[in-house]
Amino acid sequence: MELESVPGVGAKTADALSQIDDAERALQEGDVAALARAPGISDGRAARIARAAIRERHDDPGDFLATSRTREIYQEALSLLETRTVTDDAAARLETLYPSAAESRIREVREFTEEALKRDPGPDVLDALEGVKPLSTPSDVRVRDRCLATSDAERYAQAKEAIPEVSVEVVDDTRQVAELARSYATVIVLDEQFAGVDVEGDVRVEPDALDNPAEVVPERALAFFAANRQPLQAAVAVHRAADLDPACDLDTLEDALEKLAADGTPRGDDELDRLVTAVDDLDAAVATAESVANDHLREAIEERDVTIEGTDLLSLVERGAGVDSLLSRELADEYDAAIEAAREHLIDALRLEDTEAIARRTFPEEPTYPVEHTEEVVSRLREELTTARDRRATRLKRDLASDLADLREDAASLVDAALELDMELAVARFAADFDCTLPGVGSIEGADDRAAGEGVAIEGGRSPLLDVSFAEVEPIDYHVDGVALLSGVNSGGKTSTLDLIALVVVLAHMGLPVPADAARVQRIDECHYYAKTQGTLDAGAFEATIRDFGDLVTGVAADRETLVLVDELESITEPGASANIIAGILEALHERGATAVFVSHLAGEIRDVSSVGLAVDGIEAVGLEDGELIVDRSPVKGKLARSTPELIVEKLAEDGDGFYHRLLEKFES
Incomplete structure (x- = not known):
């Protein structure tokens, strides 16, 4: 697209x-x-x-x-x-x-x-969905321990675009490559001309490196999965709780995520953990080892009486000898033991293996007091441990990134499926909460629109849009076919009936279930619903409203099915004029073959002035009880509903004098 x-x-x-x-x-x-x-x-x-x-x-x-x-x-x-x-x-x-x-x-x-x-x-599925969200791609991945190198300007530009996470350097000769190797732990040279280069450090000649960015920057894949660990784990939980068919093996994905720390580094590898701890604890371990040696010597000196003959003392002084010579002569064995204890402590504390020989040189053979480490040796040890740590981490990163990179597309599918399920469950919960059913819609079920039935038919419909608990909503049945007037008492449910019709039609044309026991709607092209106006309109507003209906009537093409719902249009002007206007509009809609429901208190008057036979349906009030209307909310076909005043006069006439009967006769005439 x-x-x-x-x-x-x-x-x-x-x-x-x-x-x-x-x-x-x-x-x-x-x-x-x-x-x-x-x-x-x-x-x-x-x-x-x-x-x-x-x-x-x-x-x-x-x-x-x-x-x-x-x-x-x-x-x-x-x-x-x-x-x-x-x-x-x-x-x-x-x-x-x-x-x-x-x-x-x-x-x-x-x-x-x-x-x-x-x-x-x-509930298990809904709880698992709480942690699902769309996957994000980290934009702040930056790798500083390696670089790409090339002598070609075009390759340089390609590298900058393909692998922006690492530095790209321009080199002209082997000397410059060697300089880079002293600054970076790893140098990846993109030019085949440097194959066989012999320089100190980790230098690789990989002309195809740009085709395999995951090999060069495994951090890219690791950062993606580290940033999205929580939604991925939640998506896995959703698949298990809902018994969805997963895009990949869930155990494999979970195991890979478990090997990844929150910062995007591998975890769970004992050797890497040992090296990381050794680098981090090196200075502290050296200081403690010095203390071990010095404590050992101090105890040895305190426990022994060292006797030096006068001639021996003069001889040592004449030679300028100090305490080192005394230690060498009198406490040689104790000094050796102290140094050995320090070395063993350092090796054990850091769990050193391949670098044990370097560690032993940290403390010199020559006697000194207090014992002090050799900084050059400690620096060498730190360098060796750091290099081993970084190489181990890089290898683990590459292995893990390789596993995860293969799972990236499937992981995205897992999350997408979970979010799609959330949509589905929303529809299922909507249908369950409002007792919905999937309606028939015109020819969608395989029949011709007209043959399948015109208009809107609702059985046991209840509107969830009312300001009452859904359980308290009374179900209604209503079928409108063609043009109809809907009459009824005040607060009888005429407007809520229009709302229900509109809601059923809208939901049906969304492809969704509707709040009814059963429903069928003709497939329509346009749905027009005009709400009740507040008060009589002035001349300008009245003219604009009439123009709207003029455009509606003249704009209904013969090949376009239209539903028109109007609530008390008579309020726009005087009742007599309103009846004539509404009758004219309904006549035009009838001629056009539209489906329309007009709610009006002037239904009788509109019917009387209409030149076509208009259907009049009524929401009947069946009586009064303690001053409250008792209403049958389902419109009765072909019935002009009695007004609230008529019901009140009828109740008064039952027990009253002739005056109330006279008033009641006026309604019946």
Whole structure:
């Protein structure tokens, strides 16, 4: 997929997206988190780009949500789904689900939903998901103990780009290579002309080094896995808890991660641990060994009486001899024992092996008091230990990096599968929390749209958008086919019925389950929902509203299926004029073959002035109890619902005088 072929992605955005790993895959899969890692791309922008890519793939014009209220319903539905994710990334990925008129897109998401509904969001899985997040690529890896060297300018530029973690040096001859070898633990020469070079130090001639960056900089792979240890371990736990089919052997990945320390260095190797400890503890061990020798000598001197004949003393003084000579003459054995004790302590404390001979030279044979180490020997010992440590670490890094590099793609797949599972579980939890079912949608089930049934049919539908506990929501049944007026008492549930219709239609066209025992919707191209206006509009606003409906009516093409939901349009102007206007709009929608539900308190008046036979459905109040309406929330087909005032007058007429009967007759006439 060409990046700039996605609507809304220009050259600047395409350049930003090209800086992330596998941008085309991210677009194809709607990986919002990956897209958001591009420079300057926010989460919201990433979601819009992902949706645009999906629409482009399905040839979807993307104009299903035709009004602000319809978009609000979509956002509320999306919020219900997002709150049921565990990870932020899964919530972001849900942003790629949107209502579509394209059958291929609806079918694609329905297949995802069918799999999601088989999932069991058990507590172990949800707990494991807590630690999963998208993998990151460390950008601060820098290796200072080795360098690349070349005499070719073009190769130099290639090396700088391919392996930016290490220094790249220009060399003209063997002398310069030797100088580098004194400054770096390892020098990797890229030019074959230097093959067979004989210089001191670790110098390798590897013309193909740029083709194997993991060999040159194993730290790259190690840093990646060290930085992502926790999400990878969490992804492994998710696969085990959910019994997912993993992309790689989980034990192998876990074992490799266990060999890696948090700072990206190998761990668990006894020899490396020994060398690291020896380098770190060298100075302290030397100081302690000196103390061992001096303590040994002090005790020997304190325990012995050294007698020197006068002539011997004069002879020593005449020769300028000092305490060293005295030690050599009188305490030679004790001094040798003290030095041996110091050497043994140093070797044992540092667990020295190959460098034991150097360590023994740390303390001189010639008697001195106090005993002091030879700094040149200690420096040599430190150099040998450090070199051994670094070589051991480098070898282990390469071995471990080689193992992990082979697992990198599979590791990314593990995390992606875990995040995909979080999306699926969100859908499963949504369906379980709101007693959802997968609805029929037009020809998606293999039948022609018209043959499959027009309009919207809902059985046992309950809206989760109400400001009450879902358990308290009364289920409703309603089927609308063509154009209908919905009448009913105040607070009877007319608006919530419109909301439920809109929600079912939006979710169905997202490919998701709907909150109903059963539902079927005709596949539509546009959903228009106009919420109730607040108060009568002034002339300018009234004109703008009428223009909106004019555009809607004239814009409904014969080959585009449209759903129109309107809540109490009569509030825009005087009741008499409203009835005429609404009747005219409904007549035009009827002629166009649209599906429409208009909620109105003027249903009777609108029906009377309409030139076509308009269906009038009613939400019936079946009585009053303690001043509260008792309402059957399911609209009754072909029934003009009685108003609240009529119900109150009827109740008064039951026990009252003729005045109330006279009032009741006015309603019935």
